[in-house]
Amino acid sequence: MRILLVEDDLHLMETLAFQLKNHEFTVDTCDNGEDALYYIEENIHDLILLDRMIPKIDGVTVLKKLRAKGNHTPVILLTALGELHDKVTGLDSGADDYLVKPFAFEELLARIRSISRRPREWKAQETLEFGDISYSPTSNQLSGPKGTCTLSKKEGDLLTVFLQNPTQTLPRATLLSKVWGLDTDVEDGNLDNYMHFIRRRLKSASHCVSIQTIRGVGYRIRSEANVPK
Numbered sequence: 001m002r003i004l005l006v007e008d009d010l011h012l013m014e015t016l017a018f019q020l021k022n023h024e025f026t027v028d029t030c031d032n033g034e035d036a037l038y039y040i041e042e043n044i045h046d047l048i049l050l051d052r053m054i055p056k057i058d059g060v061t062v063l064k065k066l067r068a069k070g071n072h073t074p075v076i077l078l079t080a081l082g083e084l085h086d087k088v089t090g091l092d093s094g095a096d097d098y099l100v101k102p103f104a105f106e107e108l109l110a111r112i113r114s115i116s117r118r119p120r121e122w123k124a125q126e127t128l129e130f131g132d133i134s135y136s137p138t139s140n141q142l143s144g145p146k147g148t149c150t151l152s153k154k155e156g157d158l159l160t161v162f163l164q165n166p167t168q169t170l171p172r173a174t175l176l177s178k179v180w181g182l183d184t185d186v187e188d189g190n191l192d193n194y195m196h197f198i199r200r201r202l203k204s205a206s207h208c209v210s211i212q213t214i215r216g217v218g219y220r221i222r223s224e225a226n227v228p229k
Contacts, residue, residue, distance in 0.1 A: 001046040001116065002026040002174075006036040006062070007078065008054045016049070019105050033057025040066055044165055044174050045073055047115060049108075052079035052090065060093050067094035074115045078103075128163040131209040131223030133202070135159055144205030154179065155197055162211070162221040171218040195219065 003020060007013035008031045017027045028045070030036055032055040040048070040062075052059035063075055074096040079086065082100035090098050096118075097111050128135045133144040140156045142149050151159060157179045161170065176191055195211060202209050208224045 001112075002028070002044070002177075003112075004036070004039050004045045004048045005029045006033075006049065006054060006059065007031060007051045009051075016105070016108075023109065031055070033059065033062045036062050037065060040071065040073070041167060042169055044161075044168065044170065044178065047112060048073055048075045050075050050077055050095075052077050052081060052086075060090060063090075063093045063095060074118075076108075076111055076115070128160065130163050130166050130221065131206060133206045133209050135163060142201055142205050144202075144209070145207055146205050149201055149204055151201060152197075154194060155201065158194055159198055159201075162219070166221055169214045169217055169220045175218065 003025050005013060005017055005020070005027055007016065007029070010031065013029055013031060017029050020027045028039055030039055034056040036048075036050070036054070037057065039045075050059045050063060054062075057065075059077060059079070063077070066073070066075075075094065076097040076099055077090045077095045078099050078101060079090070080101045087098045096115055099108060099111060126137075128137070133142060135142045135151075135156070137156060137160055140151045140153070142151055142159070158175065161175060161178050172188060172191060176188075199211050202211065210222060210224070212220045212222050214220055
């Protein structure tokens with residue numbers, strides 16, 4: 001599980017990050033709301049631990065912004081504000097849970113386990129759209145103005161990750177873990193092969209959608225503006 005920890009108390013942030021890593025979580029950290037939004041934009045996380053009182057952009061505003069963009073990543077608010085109306089505000093803003101400081105690390109782990117057991121929003125039945133293409137995960141059908149084609153299961157899983165995160169640069173390690181699993185022994189060359197397949201599929205269906213290589217990082221799906229009429 002990859003966690004984004006947003007906490008401006010540097011000692012607490014370092015302590016929590018150390019403890020979480022000892023429990024085999026992958027942890028990204030930042031200490032303000034602007035950086036939090038950047039991390040959320042650029043990466044895929046399974047959970048966000050979000051301090052409410054952080055500099056530049058407060059935690060509740062960060063939460064509202066990511067929910068307004070359709071980001072449904074589970075969020076646990078971490079805060080010293082423990083009054084009922086504070087909890088109601090946080091939960092109504094889109095938080096999945098609310099943990100009042102100070103808290104025992106064991107309780108945080110229990111909250112994380114509880115959220116991980118909840119069924120995530122099921123999107124596989126939806127048609128995913130981007131630029132001039134649409135993709136149906138149920139039928140593995142990719143459609144666009146140039147035609148329709150059927151993707152293999154792995155091609156479809158990989159394309160789905162891109163279409164569900166259209167503004168993000170997706171690291172190679174993230175794509176491997178999302179499509180092949182965290183403990184995969186699949187080599188990078190296998191990912192390169194599938195990226196080649198997907199690019200061919202997109203070229204056969206779309207006038208404007210392509211996969212951009214971000215050198216040294218990973219890939220991003222993009223749609224060019226100059227679409228033929």
